[in-house]
Amino acid sequence: MAVAWKNKDLLDLESLSTQEIELILETTGSFKEISQRPIKKVPTLRGQTVVLFFFEPSTRTRTSFELAAKRMSADIVNIQTSSSSLTKGETLKDTARNIEAMKVNIIIMRHSSSGAPHLLARSVAPSIINAGDGSHEHPTQGLLDIFTIKEHKKKINGLNVSIIGDIAHSRVARSNIWGLVKLGANVTVCGPATLMPPEIEKLGVKVTYDINEAIEGADVINMLRIQLERQGQSLFPSIRDYSMSFGLDAEKMKNAKKDVLIMHPGPINRGVEITPEIADGPYSVILEQVTNGIAVRMAVLYLVSGVKERIG
Amino acid sequence: MKLKEKAKVLDAEQIDKALIRIAHEVLESNKDTGGLAIVGIRTRGAVLAQRLAGKIKSISGSDIPVGALDITLYRDDLTTVAEQPVVHKTEIDFDIHDKVIVLVDDVLYTGRTIRCALDALIDFGRPGSIQLAVLVDRGHRELPIRADYAGKNIPTSQKETVQVKITETDGADEVIVAEKEE
Numbered sequence: 328m329a330v331a332w333k334n335k336d337l338l339d340l341e342s343l344s345t346q347e348i349e350l351i352l353e354t355t356g357s358f359k360e361i362s363q364r365p366i367k368k369v370p371t372l373r374g375q376t377v378v379l380f381f382f383e384p385s386t387r388t389r390t391s392f393e394l395a396a397k398r399m400s401a402d403i404v405n406i407q408t409s410s411s412s413l414t415k416g417e418t419l420k421d422t423a424r425n426i427e428a429m430k431v432n433i434i435i436m437r438h439s440s441s442g443a444p445h446l447l448a449r450s451v452a453p454s455i456i457n458a459g460d461g462s463h464e465h466p467t468q469g470l471l472d473i474f475t476i477k478e479h480k481k482k483i484n485g486l487n488v489s490i491i492g493d494i495a496h497s498r499v500a501r502s503n504i505w506g507l508v509k510l511g512a513n514v515t516v517c518g519p520a521t522l523m524p525p526e527i528e529k530l531g532v533k534v535t536y537d538i539n540e541a542i543e544g545a546d547v548i549n550m551l552r553i554q555l556e557r558q559g560q561s562l563f564p565s566i567r568d569y570s571m572s573f574g575l576d577a578e579k580m581k582n583a584k585k586d587v588l589i590m591h592p593g594p595i596n597r598g599v600e601i602t603p604e605i606a607d608g609p610y611s612v613i614l615e616q617v618t619n620g621i622a623v624r625m626a627v628l629y630l631v632s633g634v635k636e637r638i639g
Numbered sequence: 640m641k642l643k644e645k646a647k648v649l650d651a652e653q654i655d656k657a658l659i660r661i662a663h664e665v666l667e668s669n670k671d672t673g674g675l676a677i678v679g680i681r682t683r684g685a686v687l688a689q690r691l692a693g694k695i696k697s698i699s700g701s702d703i704p705v706g707a708l709d710i711t712l713y714r715d716d717l718t719t720v721a722e723q724p725v726v727h728k729t730e731i732d733f734d735i736h737d738k739v740i741v742l743v744d745d746v747l748y749t750g751r752t753i754r755c756a757l758d759a760l761i762d763f764g765r766p767g768s769i770q771l772a773v774l775v776d777r778g779h780r781e782l783p784i785r786a787d788y789a790g791k792n793i794p795t796s797q798k799e800t801v802q803v804k805i806t807e808t809d810g811a812d813e814v815i816v817a818e819k820e821e
Contacts, residue, residue, distance in 0.1 A: 331722040333722055354725070354726050357709065357728045364762055365764060399712075629712075633717065633720075635725075
C-alpha cells in the first residue's frame, strides 16, 4: 500500500482509485480502537474547525460525523438549513464562501441535489466531505459497508454481494456499487423494474427482478430503505405488495447461504423491506455498520485534513 | 536525500546481548513482575517489545503482557509534514491502571516521539509509573526526557541518521550510522 492521499475532498467513490479505497479501509481499521478506549479522544484535529452543513434530515450520519470529529478534538459547528440565511435567498455558493471566510477547515455536507458538494469543492478551499447528495452518492456509507463486509469475510474480491430495493433513488447503492466493483466483488442489484435505473448494468453489475435469485448464493445481502419521501408518484402498487415481492423475511432466507451477512444502511422500515426477525437475527450486522461508521469518518477526516494544496 | 553508510555500530549478536542486559536491568528495578507490562512504539519498538518480553520470560519465567502503540495521531508535526503518515493499529489489550509500563522504542533522539507516546498511554488509563527502554540513545534531546534503560549510547552529529534494522521489518538485525549527502 504505497499510495499517499492527495484529495482535498471526499465527494464520491467513483473517482477514487482502488488503492485510495484500500488506504481508507486500512486507516479505518486503525481508528476503530479509539472508540473502545476509556478516553475516546485523540488530539489530531486540535484547533481545526468542522462545519456540518445538512440540507436534509439526518440522525445517524450527522451524529456519526459529529462524534468522529469530536473524538479527533475538532471544533464543530452545526448549520441547520431552516435557520440559515439560505432561507433569505442567499445562494449555496455565497453561504459556503462566507463559511470559508470564517477560516474553517472541513465542511461536511448533505444536500438534496446531486453534485452540490462537487460544486462547492471547486469554489472553496476547505475540504468538502459528501454526506449524501441527492440520489448520486453517499461515499462514507459505501465505505463503512465495505469495511464491515471485509471485517467479516476478510476480503472483497470474488464475493457475491446483492443490493436489494429502491436502486433508482439510492445513493447508498451507487456508492456501494462503485466501491465493491473496484475491489473485485460480483454485485447483483435487485428491485422492481420501476425502481431500477436504466443502463445500471453499465456500472458492472448484474440485474435481476427476482429476489430469490438475488438471495441464492449471496455472501452479503444489503437491503435498501424504501424512500417514500423521494417518490413523486407511486412506483409500486402498495407497501404490502412491495413487501411480499421484495421484503426480506424468514421464508425467503431459507435459500440463503449459511454464513450470509445481512446489512441495511438505516433507518429501517420494519416490516416493509425487512422483517424484525431478520433485522435483529443472527446474520444481521446492521448495528456493527453504525459502529464502523464512526471509524470510517474519523479516517476520512484524518486523510483530507492532511492535504496541504488547496485551491478554491 | 541520499544516505552514505558510515559504520555498523551493532550487529545481530550485540543487539541480542543488549536486550538480555535490558531484561536483567528491568527485573532488577522491578522486583514484582506481576505489576509489569511492556508497550512498544510502532513499528520497530513494537517488535523489540515482544523480544524483550521473551527475554524477561526466559530469565524470570514470568509472562509479561505486551502491547503496541501507534503515536501518529499524537504527533506535533502533522501540520508541517507533506503527506499524512499511515496510521497503524494501537493494540493494548490489558488494563494499564496502576501498572508499571516499560515503554520501548528503537532510537531515542529528540524525545518528541516519547512525548507523543506518554500522551497516548495516559488516554488508556493511569499507570503506576512509566519507564523508558531504548535500543540506541543518540542524544540531541529537545524535551526533558531520558531513558531508564539504553542498549547503547551512540554520540552522533545531527547530520547523521541512526538506522535500526530488525529482521521482522527489515530482513536483518543491525544498527547503522549513516550520513545525509547534500
